[in-house]
Amino acid sequence: MIFKPFFRGRSRSFKVCAFLLAGVCCSSLAFAQSAGRLKAIELVKTAATVFERGDMVRVIQLCRQALALDPSYPRAYTWLGAAYQRRGEKETACNAFNRVLKLAPNSPDSQRAARGIKELGCNTSPTRMAPPAPIGLRLENRWAAPSGITSLAFSIDGAFLSGGGLDGTWRLWRLPDGRLDRLERGQGVEAGAAAASADFYALGLADGKVRFFDARDGREADTVDGRTGAVGGLSFSPDGRLLAVSGTQGALKILDGHSHVLQKIIPGDGFLLTGVSFSPDGRYLAAGVGSVVRIYEVPSG
CATH class of the missing domain: 1.25.40.10 (Tetratricopeptide repeat domain)
Known part of the structure; x- marks a missing residue:
């Protein structure tokens, strides 16, 4: 690849x-x-x-x-x-x-x-169509971790909202009422990024690990070491085939979106790598490196 x-x-x-x-x-x-x-x-x-x-x-x-x-x-x-x-x-x-x-x-x-x-x-x-601000306030009031919310990601169909906090605990709320649907305790390690595909929710942590939760029932499915330093960015490709992981070590890691096996490492050059995002058609991957945005062509198949 x-x-x-x-x-x-x-x-x-x-x-x-x-x-x-x-x-x-x-x-x-x-x-x-x-x-x-x-x-x-x-x-x-x-x-x-x-x-x-x-x-x-x-x-x-x-x-x-x-x-x-x-x-x-x-x-x-x-x-x-x-x-x-x-x-x-x-x-x-x-x-x-x-x-x-x-x-x-x-x-x-x-x-x-x-x-x-x-x-x-x-x-x-x-x-019935509540604006984003009231939903956010309602979810904030239901957030049980005193350290607060550090990352959020909607499910693909917009029916759920996942979030992680400074203590690494992961929560899944059902929309629009904000009912807590699932809670998975953390290990006191800050969550820095969240993402969702049709099959999994992903939560990136400050110790470089990425936790995966099954989109069907919210149960924890896997934990892998992204080896990126603190995870600062996560992005699934639109088809869920790939997951891009960025972090403080500067390298960009590409994981298989289903098996979570490391597929590719794009070495960094000493700069903090934070934001990462696939294009809507899945053809390109953008990564923020310092004051520069890099665009990569994504191979098909």
Whole structure:
């Protein structure tokens, strides 16, 4: 696996042209987004088949994977809502159905969502859509660690919020009511970063370790040593295939997003490596190094 710095070795004229051709880049991004929709469609088709077999956990997992590829695909929310409704999780099902009405109000999916909303007795008034600030205040009041919150990450479907604190304890809240759904104690080591994929929540710690929690039930699934120094940044690729880990030692580590095995080390040059993020189409990885942002091309497959 080879990650290539996007601008290293390029001529100055090439760099100028690259910025002038932003329109072409936008077209490429649109194509990548279309490809994401096609993959999402296939995943949701599989979810519909699995739904008939009664495996709601798998349906939810497939729908979350589809939404990771295309967060605006209404049918994924339709089946997600149906699965949560079948499991008796009213609030989460209502959130998914209301999302369908917002994304595609006149579509066949909206009819299924409206039926689910009626059956569940969901509140569809605008006051239900609480702004971010009140949600944050409510969660702050429910945070039990006196040292406070240091990192947060929403689940792919927006139904949960995970967070870590100065004592390393990990919590998972259900939205929108802020009910604490899962708590995993820490070892007194500060959490510096959080991320989420369709399969896992990840929490990076100051001792270089990364804790993984199963997205299905919130149980701790794995702990690995990222060997980055204090973890300052985490980012899953949109398909969940890779996890980028950055830290105080300056090197960028790439882990397998499923097995958590180290796949690649991109050496640093002595500068603190903090922010790290994959592009929405998964083609690029950005890393903040000192006062410089580096862009790497991500190999496919």
